[in-house]
Amino acid sequence: MSMVGLYVPPRSRRAVLHRLSAGTKLSVLLLAVAAVVASANAYVAVAAAAVAALLHPLCGLGVRPALRTLRALAPFLAVIVLFQWLAGDWTAAVRVCGQLMAAALLATMVTASTRVSEMLDLFERLARPLARLGADPRRVSLVLAMTIRCIPMVASAWRTSREAYLARGLRGRPDAMVVPVIVGLLRSADALGEALTARGID
Structure with missing residues (x-):
């Protein structure tokens, strides 16, 4: 059974994530997201989001899963940016948006490389x-x-x-x-x- 609409079959030797166990991937996901949130730093959040996006093609998943995730996140990111703009705190907007994108993109890597x-x-x-x-x-x-x-x-x-x-x-x-x-x-x-x-x- 495959994850309907989410699982991406391995297509190249770079699909290293597919060979890792589900427990390992979930553990790394939790630790990575916890580290990004605990840092409470806008630069770290943006860097984590960029790295998570780049890891998709590097791990053989392609760019479509990442684009799908970002498209789904776009309305929530827009609301956060609007709220923080009204509050006058752009740093918080960048930090929260970066954290959300990093967490969502990393989670997408797990679901795209793991069968149900x-x-x-x-x-x-x-x-x-x-x-x-x-x-x-x-x-x-x-x-x-x-x-x-x-x-x-x-x-x-x-x-x-x-x-x-x-x-x-x-x-x-x-x-x-x-x-x-x-x-x-x-x-x-x-x-x-x-x-x-x-x-x-x-």
Whole structure:
């Protein structure tokens, strides 16, 4: 099983990240993000974001995953810049934006180089101590798998609805774009529930 819309198969010998374990990559991700945030320095944040962006092609992932991530982050970055501009603190704007970009780009490297099956195996191992409290580690992994699957599904539904909205020449009617997305997601949820029930998962 591959991470729908996120996993990038190895295409060259430079794809070293694909050969690392999911646990190793997550540990490095947490340490790197913690170090960038703890530094509380705008220069460090910008440098970390630049390095994270450059690592994508250097590790054989190409530039598309990085561009996709930055495009998704753009609205949040714009809000941060506007807020900090009104507050008159450009240094904070640069620092926070740099930290967000660095964290998101590094996280993209992990998801783009790790199959869902590997990630879920890791989460299941990490959730085993919860079995003492009555939790089922396999169910925890299943919830995570469904979450991962639903993120690109929601994004795809929104993109399809927006394209249809623009193609019909509609303007000023957000309900014409939102309602089809909600209906489509509800149908997908029903189908998913029926599939889980058919497999004896309640």
